[in-house]
Amino acid sequence: MKAPTLISLGLSAALALSSPLHAAEDPLKVGFVYVSPIGDAGWTYMHDRARKIVDKEFGDRVETTYVESVSEGSDSQRVIRNLSANGHDLIFTTSFGYMNPTLRVARQFPNVRYEHATGYKTAENVGNYQARAYQGRYLAGMAAGAMTETDTIGYVAGFPIPEVLRGINAFTLGVREVNPDASVSVSWINSWHDPAKERESAASLIRQDADVLTMHADSPAVVQAAQDEGVYGIGYNSNMKSYGPDAHLTSVMMHWEPIYQEKIQAVLNDSWEPESIWYGLSEGVVKMAPMHSDIPEAVVERINTHRDALINGDREVFQGPINNQDGEEIVAKGDALKDQQLLEINWYVEGIEGKLPN
Structure with missing residues (x-):
């Protein structure tokens, strides 16, 4: 299995406005956008801990990447767009202020699935998830x-x-x-x-x-x-x-891995839906x-x-x-x-x- 990749923030000169549907023989490319440094404690640390868990669990079926310390607003929209244009099939955007940037990018890439943390808006290819x-x-x-x-x-x-x-x-x-x-x-x-x-x-x-x-x-x-x-x-x-x-x-x-496991499996099964989920103590989140x-x-x-x-x-x-x-x-x-x-x-x-x- 390839080591997780840290995606460059730069955009390629020619960006396609949509991505091809995931091919079953290729690993599912899953991206994560973090609002702060990963560090060794706190919000982003626990999201990245969950990323590592699912990366190991799914093995060669999944390839995960991440970008850390991404400011909310225009910078996040640029990063989300870059991940989308570089072949990611599923992207988790893990801060409240990423909500509208995620929705704007999602309209340009209808074949990419997006999951936004802690928001309340959905779209045809955008779901959201929260912890209680x-x-x-x-x-x-x-x-x-x-x-x-x-x-x-x-x-x-x-x-x-x-x-x-x-x-x-x-x-x-x-x-x-x-x-x-x-x-x-x-x-x-x-x-x-x-x-x-x-x-x-x-x-x-x-x-x-x-x-x-x-x-x-x-x-x-x-x-x-x-x-x-x-x-x-x-x-x-x-x-x-x-x-x-x-x-x-x-x-x-916050243990995000049950949500990431569920969402990644749904994309692999072609059963993903743009729903809102809210998991807490009973789900182990x-x-x-x-x-x-x-x-x-x-x-x-x-x-x-x-x-x-x-x-x-x-x-x-x-x-x-x-x-x-x-x-x-x-x-x-x-x-x-x-x-x-x-x-x-x-x-x-x-x-x-x-x-x-x-």
């Missing part, structure tokens, strides 16, 4: 709520899009499930990957009495800051314990890292009970009663938010300090 990370966020919030002594928890966040707001709200619901007096303060950095900003925001939250930190960003900088400052930290995307062995309470981990030994056993048991209930469908994260930040009831007792409502969240739950950015 908010399920893990809720469980991590329970750990944070149990371990805070100041009743102030800090959250470093990338951009105020529904995916991030779902996570913040779910985390806060988990916090207040075990500690109704605790609150969550959010610091927005307007970036997916900026370790310096992430660390600066973490330090600012600690100065505001936060003694547990978490984040929706790509590097382990927040967990490192927690370790250095003697507070607790909760990782995201990958297990970040090595970056804060004393601080690390747990991590919400969302997992929790081991809990810190400081967390009381009774709290861990309670977290595990809630985890099992989410997996079995016996409860939902966003089940009523839920109030918004102003104390108005958003979800009544006995009701739960439906997926479409989760995709459109633009409000904070009760217990979050500060105003939502416009």
Whole structure:
């Protein structure tokens, strides 16, 4: 099997506007576009880990390539177009801001299949996929709520899009499930990957009495800051314990390989459809890292009970009663938010300090 290839960002002088259908005797060419460096932790690291798993699993039937550190916007459109023009049969675009660039390129290459992560738009040859990370966020919030002594928890966040707001709200619901007096303060950095900003925001939250930190960003900088400052930290995307062995309470981990296995197999079987899928704890896409030994056993048991209930469908994260930040009831007792409502969240739950950015 060929080693994975890092695709050049340059375009050839003459680009065809469509690609031929995949020939069964040739390996399926699968491309991945990453928003940040692969590194050894975080969002892109876990996508690339999944790429390596499927590359090994499918053997000579599949050839994978990737481009890392691709900015959202026009740069991503150029990279996606380049992959399409260079014979790729299936392309995964792995950041929210790649949604419209993916759709624009897809119209030019009708024989290429595209899968976009965390978006909500589809087309004849474009599907999308998401992880129900908010399920893990809720469980991590329970750990944070149990371990805070100041009743102030800090959250470093990338951009105020529904995916991030779902996570913040779910985390806060988990916090207040075990500690109704605790609150969550959010610091927005307007970036997916900026370790310096992430660390600066973490330090600012600690100065505001936060003694547990978490984040929706790509590097382990927040967990490192927690370790250095003697507070607790909760990782995201990958297990970040090595970056804060004393601080690390747990991590919400994204294992994308079940989705990549399913989508690649569907193209090989000629059964691929441009659908929207949303997998979580029950499908093994969302997992929790081991809990810190400081967390009381009774709290861990309670977290595990809630985890099992989410997996079995016996409860939902966003089940009523839920109030918004102003104390108005958003979800009544006995009701739960439906997926479409989760995709459109633009409000904070009760217990979050500060105003939502416009």
